[in-house]
Amino acid sequence: MVVALLRVMFSPTALADPQSTAIGTSQDGAPLTLYALGDGPKHVLLLGGQHGGPEENTVELVNGLLEYFTDNPAQVPAAIELDILPVANPDGLARGSRQFADGVDPDRNWGGSDWKTDAFDSNAVFRTGLGGPEPFSAPETQALANWVLATRPAFIVNYHSAGGFMFGARDGVAGDLSNAYAQASGYWWPQPGVGGQRSPLPYAASGSMNVWLRETGIAAILVELTTPRSTEVERNLAGVQAVLSELAGAG
Numbered sequence: 001m002v003v004a005l006l007r008v009m010f011s012p013t014a015l016a017d018p019q020s021t022a023i024g025t026s027q028d029g030a031p032l033t034l035y036a037l038g039d040g041p042k043h044v045l046l047l048g049g050q051h052g053g054p055e056e057n058t059v060e061l062v063n064g065l066l067e068y069f070t071d072n073p074a075q076v077p078a079a080i081e082l083d084i085l086p087v088a089n090p091d092g093l094a095r096g097s098r099q100f101a102d103g104v105d106p107d108r109n110w111g112g113s114d115w116k117t118d119a120f121d122s123n124a125v126f127r128t129g130l131g132g133p134e135p136f137s138a139p140e141t142q143a144l145a146n147w148v149l150a151t152r153p154a155f156i157v158n159y160h161s162a163g164g165f166m167f168g169a170r171d172g173v174a175g176d177l178s179n180a181y182a183q184a185s186g187y188w189w190p191q192p193g194v195g196g197q198r199s200p201l202p203y204a205a206s207g208s209m210n211v212w213l214r215e216t217g218i219a220a221i222l223v224e225l226t227t228p229r230s231t232e233v234e235r236n237l238a239g240v241q242a243v244l245s246e247l248a249g250a251g
């Protein structure tokens with residue numbers, strides 16, 4: 001009787017295949033396809049491929065995570081909706097470029113207090129107009145920002161490569177979630193400003209999504225995979241699972 005009841009309660013058929021929605025359209029006309037698993041009130045967003053072709057391993061990683069949670073839907077706690085956008089920059093992926101079709105960098109176009117029109121790219125090269133003529137100038141940035149503001153996720157993981165470290169808030173709930181991810185995944189999580197340690201990046205990034213999210217009050221981390229090719233699905237799956245159980249336990 002109890003076993004039968006548990007079977008009904010935890011039946012995998014109670015959860016359907018991921019719902020997919022186009023949250024916007026790229027400059028070359030490709031959909032920005034977001035997959036949703038579960039329908040809880042707390043959203044977690046996994047974001048791949050912001051830097052297109054050169055960081056294609058982040059697309060492979062996020063597709064791997066999508067496949068895992070599609071095959072194991074009971075792993076998404078009832079309190080959570082897991083939202084997955086494997087290809088944040090479809091034109092960059094198709095063209096083998098880091099940038100959008102208009103040459104604007106997807107992680108320099110966000111309207112935090114540090115936005116600048118001229119900016120350093122991920123290879124520490126200073127480029128005119130890389131941040132766009134104004135914040136949120138690219139339709140892809142606008143679409144994702146609108147979705148984030150409408151949804152207000154409890155946590156966002158933005159995947160890049162390659163660096164082998166992660167950034168994230170240290171304080172409050174955001175700090176607890178970042179810490180859960182760091183512990184489970186084992187990525188190096190440098191302490192800014194402690195012991196003279198600086199950002200591991202050899203340049204100052206401006207107009208980044210992470211700064212805008214922090215100023216908007218949304219908890220997020222940026223994970224730099226260790227190499228430009230490795231997908232590192234297992235350790236990032238462990239990180240995501242740690243965040244999901246932390247959020248589900250938080251009530």
Ligand SMILES: [Zn+2]
Binds near residue numbers: 050055159160
């Ligand atoms: Zn990147």
